[in-house]
Amino acid sequence: MTAVKLALRNLLGAGLRTWLNVIVLSFSFVVIIWHKGFLDGWDRQARTDMIAWELGGGQYREQHYDPYDPFTLTESHGLIPHELMEQTKKGELTPILISQGTIYPSGRMLSIMVKGIDPGQQVVSIPTTLLENAGEDIPAIIGSGMAESSHLNEGDYIMLRWRDKNGAFDAAEIKIAGIFNSTVPTIDGGQIWIPLKELQRMLILPDEATLLVVKNPETNWLPVEGWSFNSQKSLLVDFDRIIKSKVAGGSILWGILLLLAMLAVFDTQVLSIFRRQKEIGTYVALGMTRRQVVTLFTAEGAMHSVLAALLGAVYGIPLFAWQALKGISLPMEGSDYGISMAETIYPVYSLGLIFSTVIIIMITTTLVSYWPSRKISTMKPTDALRGKIQ
Amino acid sequence: MENGKIISIEGLKKHFPMGSGKFTALNGIDLIFGKGEFTGIIGPSGSGKTTLLNIIGSLDSPSEGKAIVMGQSVGDLSAKASAALRKSQLGFIFQSYNLLQVHTVYENVEFPLLLLGVESGKRKKMVLDALEWVGLTDKEKSRPAQLSGGECQRVAIARAMVKKPVIVLADEPTANLDAANSHNILQTMERLNRDLQTTFIFATHDEKVIGYIRRKIYLEDGKVARDEIISKNKGRTLQ
Numbered sequence: 001m002t003a004v005k006l007a008l009r010n011l012l013g014a015g016l017r018t019w020l021n022v023i024v025l026s027f028s029f030v031v032i033i034w035h036k037g038f039l040d041g042w043d044r045q046a047r048t049d050m051i052a053w054e055l056g057g058g059q060y061r062e063q064h065y066d067p068y069d070p071f072t073l074t075e076s077h078g079l080i081p082h083e084l085m086e087q088t089k090k091g092e093l094t095p096i097l098i099s100q101g102t103i104y105p106s107g108r109m110l111s112i113m114v115k116g117i118d119p120g121q122q123v124v125s126i127p128t129t130l131l132e133n134a135g136e137d138i139p140a141i142i143g144s145g146m147a148e149s150s151h152l153n154e155g156d157y158i159m160l161r162w163r164d165k166n167g168a169f170d171a172a173e174i175k176i177a178g179i180f181n182s183t184v185p186t187i188d189g190g191q192i193w194i195p196l197k198e199l200q201r202m203l204i205l206p207d208e209a210t211l212l213v214v215k216n217p218e219t220n221w222l223p224v225e226g227w228s229f230n231s232q233k234s235l236l237v238d239f240d241r242i243i244k245s246k247v248a249g250g251s252i253l254w255g256i257l258l259l260l261a262m263l264a265v266f267d268t269q270v271l272s273i274f275r276r277q278k279e280i281g282t283y284v285a286l287g288m289t290r291r292q293v294v295t296l297f298t299a300e301g302a303m304h305s306v307l308a309a310l311l312g313a314v315y316g317i318p319l320f321a322w323q324a325l326k327g328i329s330l331p332m333e334g335s336d337y338g339i340s341m342a343e344t345i346y347p348v349y350s351l352g353l354i355f356s357t358v359i360i361i362m363i364t365t366t367l368v369s370y371w372p373s374r375k376i377s378t379m380k381p382t383d384a385l386r387g388k389i390q
Numbered sequence: 391m392e393n394g395k396i397i398s399i400e401g402l403k404k405h406f407p408m409g410s411g412k413f414t415a416l417n418g419i420d421l422i423f424g425k426g427e428f429t430g431i432i433g434p435s436g437s438g439k440t441t442l443l444n445i446i447g448s449l450d451s452p453s454e455g456k457a458i459v460m461g462q463s464v465g466d467l468s469a470k471a472s473a474a475l476r477k478s479q480l481g482f483i484f485q486s487y488n489l490l491q492v493h494t495v496y497e498n499v500e501f502p503l504l505l506l507g508v509e510s511g512k513r514k515k516m517v518l519d520a521l522e523w524v525g526l527t528d529k530e531k532s533r534p535a536q537l538s539g540g541e542c543q544r545v546a547i548a549r550a551m552v553k554k555p556v557i558v559l560a561d562e563p564t565a566n567l568d569a570a571n572s573h574n575i576l577q578t579m580e581r582l583n584r585d586l587q588t589t590f591i592f593a594t595h596d597e598k599v600i601g602y603i604r605r606k607i608y609l610e611d612g613k614v615a616r617d618e619i620i621s622k623n624k625g626r627t628l629q
Binding site for chain 2: 002006013014066145279281282284285286287289291292295380385
């Protein structure tokens with residue numbers, strides 16, 4: 001307790017020197033937590049958006065359908081199972097039919113996926129109501145990424161060519177009825193969405209679908225012949241794997257920030273021990289053991305992080321609270337690079353993140369403070385008193 | 391000899407490594423110090439004064455012979471035991487004061503009491519008493535950098551005396567002070583020696599100090615050349 005009291009007295013007495021270190025260290029605290037909170041917020045948002053826009057509460061997939069293999073698409077359709085018809089009518093699941101097609105924007109040829117979806121569905125967040133009331137035209141909606149890459153605007157007409165179930169080519173003009181913004185690139189890039197009935201008619205596949213997106217993940221969805229049920233959890237496996245690897249990458253930056261902070265503490269400790277030799281000798285002369293002096297210096301170093309945590313809390317907590325509420329607006333559109341990124345990211349600063357960061361920094365600071373302080377235990381007090389140690 | 395024997399030195403030798411050989415700083419010292427002495431160890435630079443004080447203060451250990459301080463053989467003490475001896479029985483006054491620069495005067499004087507674990511209320515009274523002995527009650531909140539050399543040394547005296555140690559070891563305490571401040575410091579120490587019966591041992595070659603001490607031990611080349619006991623007040627020069 002005496003060591004802690006003396007360490008605090010030494011630190012506060014050192015004035016500006018202490019506060020400079022504390023300020024630098026508190027920046028590290030705040031930046032480390034901010035960075036981690038930002039990434040966590042981004043991941044959580046991406047996960048939430050992916051569920052809302054694409055995965056829903058899970059999916060029934062026609063047994064041939066493999067989203068990673070376009071060659072399966074021709075066979076990947078089947079009648080909506082009668083066991084699920086009731087839930088489909090109630091809006092508890094929505095069928096999606098998928099086919100390949102070609103559009104010709106600005107004289108270019110562009111291979112795309114044509115997806116048919118019920119305009120009245122409320123299972124996924126795609127604004128399918130834009131597909132209603134298109135009159136004689138075949139309405140289509142596209143994501144902003146697709147609109148930008150294909151130079152399409154709302155109200156544009158464009159030629160769509162497809163092959164029906166018999167392999168016959170057909171073509172029709174479709175109208176871009178709306179452009180939506182989504183942070184989920186997998187429902188945007190290279191895709192157009194048209195009414196399900198329209199696509200079923202075009203492909204000559206009445207009442208058929210490729211997948212059925214369910215609304216509620218809690219419902220006990222039973223197995224249906226010819227269709228495989230993929231729970232929300234299983235659909236997120238790949239995404240969670242990506243997040244894990246991103247966390248590992250983020251940890252490198254986290255480690256670099258921590259290293260920089262520790263370097264400041266280590267440097268201060270090394271300088272202290274050389275500059276304060278007479279003081280160390282005086283402590284020993286006044287009756288402290290060398291081990292107590294080591295403890296004192298270690299406590300001083302460690303206390304930098306305690307003061308830094310307190311200072312960081314003073315400006316960090318309001319900053320975090322404000323950012324978690326207002327979000328961080330990003331200057332660029334991350335989706336341009338195929339990254340699922342919202343225009344505004346809402347960081348997540350959990351108590352676990354804050355406490356674990358503070359505890360890790362405190363432990364590391366204590367170790368870093370102890371390391372150079374061990375030299376004191378080998379000092380001869382008579383040499384220290386004369387400041388003779390090199 | 392005044393009162394009981396508190397320090398006994400027999401055949402004390404101290405060697406330091408120097409190149410491939412060794413340098414003998416103390417070469418067979420035999421001395422006895424009693425309680426309440428006001429003694430000077432006098433000699434030129436390199437005569438071994440500071441080494442002798444360091445060994446008495448258990449900051450260093452003998453190469454040969456024995457130094458028994460308060461019944462404990464300095465050479466045989468563990469680091470913990472020698473720290474306990476310094477903490478409870480010894481006070482140090484240094485030529486360059488060695489005050490803790492970031493602490494206030496009050497905190498500097500309080501320091502030895504914190505190490506002793508003296509209870510807060512009692513500690514405060516002891517610190518204020520010590521500051522009163524040296525006439526610095528109005529400076530308790532100042533830091534060493536705000537004080538003159540004389541004031542710093544008075545703080546050092548208060549720090550050494552606050553726990554009322556049996557022995558105070560003062561290494562060239564007036565070397566950095568002008569004449570007026572030197573006399574002031576010496577009078578303070580003389581008064582404390584008289585009032586508290588604390589043994590003062592000085593390492594010095596300062597004539598002003600020599601004028602105050604009541605026992606002069608002359609060291610030459612690591613040996614005791616003369617050991618003189620002066621009657622009280624004889625030879626003092628007050629300026």
